[in-house]
Amino acid sequence: MWNKPKSHFVLVKVHHGAWKFTFPIPLFIFDDLLTSVLDLVVLGECFTSRLKLPKIAIDMILRLLFEIRQLGRWQMADITVCKSQISISFY
Amino acid sequence: MSDGKIKILEMVQNGTISATEGLELLRAMEDNDSKAVTASQMSGRFIRIRVSSGQHTKVNVNVPLSLLKVATKLADVGLKFIPAEARLEMEKKGINLQEINFEELVQLIDEGLVDGKLVDVDTEDPKEGRTKVEIYVE
Numbered sequence: 001m002w003n004k005p006k007s008h009f010v011l012v013k014v015h016h017g018a019w020k021f022t023f024p025i026p027l028f029i030f031d032d033l034l035t036s037v038l039d040l041v042v043l044g045e046c047f048t049s050r051l052k053l054p055k056i057a058i059d060m061i062l063r064l065l066f067e068i069r070q071l072g073r074w075q076m077a078d079i080t081v082c083k084s085q086i087s088i089s090f091y
Numbered sequence: 092m093s094d095g096k097i098k099i100l101e102m103v104q105n106g107t108i109s110a111t112e113g114l115e116l117l118r119a120m121e122d123n124d125s126k127a128v129t130a131s132q133m134s135g136r137f138i139r140i141r142v143s144s145g146q147h148t149k150v151n152v153n154v155p156l157s158l159l160k161v162a163t164k165l166a167d168v169g170l171k172f173i174p175a176e177a178r179l180e181m182e183k184k185g186i187n188l189q190e191i192n193f194e195e196l197v198q199l200i201d202e203g204l205v206d207g208k209l210v211d212v213d214t215e216d217p218k219e220g221r222t223k224v225e226i227y228v229e
Contacts, residue, residue: 053168053171053172063161064165067155070157071157071158076152076154077151078150079151080147082148
């Protein structure tokens with residue numbers, strides 16, 4: 001649906017003892033980067049046939065990213081080992 | 092009309108099966124079709140991995156099934172990147188990754204044929220305490 005919430009950021013939270021970091025990484029960075037690389041690979045394919053496999057891989061990763069964005073808000077991982085904690089969520 | 096339904100109608104026409112039997116087969120096929128639709132609607136399902144070891148380690152990983160479906164296609168591409176030597180080494184030990192049909196596995200989970208707990212391991216270690224591993228579909 002057009003009003004279905006989409007995720008725009010991957011939020012990586014790292015707690016280690018008293019230290020606490022939060023990295024919000026915009027998903028469009030990966031999207032744009034991979035699209036640009038895919039364009040270059042398609043161009044490179046005119047000169048060599050070695051780029052067929054990377055092209056498929058990038059295309060698949062882009063599809064994976066698209067699926068992630070469609071899912072909306074969700075937590076992928078929450079790992080706690082002793083006093084350290086890492087959590088990866090999508091917002 | 093699907094090929095299966097046409098075949099059933101042809102069997103009725105040829106006299107291989109009776110009209111009543113044909114009707115029953117068609118109904119069974121329609122039931123299967125409706126089940127497939129409801130299974131495809133289960134896009135909000137997750138594979139949840141829970142590991143707790145002692146009092147210090149806790150792992151909580153959630154993977155959406157829709158993501159897993161795309162990832163299985165990526166797995167086929169990923170397998171091509173495994174060096175030939177490593178692949179041979181694994182084949183010697185009886186592990187052939189290309190024989191594993193990841194798509195079928197995910198499809199079975201998605202259709203609800205493999206439901207509930209996939210893995211449930213509970214062990215007690217005097218040093219590390221209780222370790223519990225759970226993988227389930229929700």
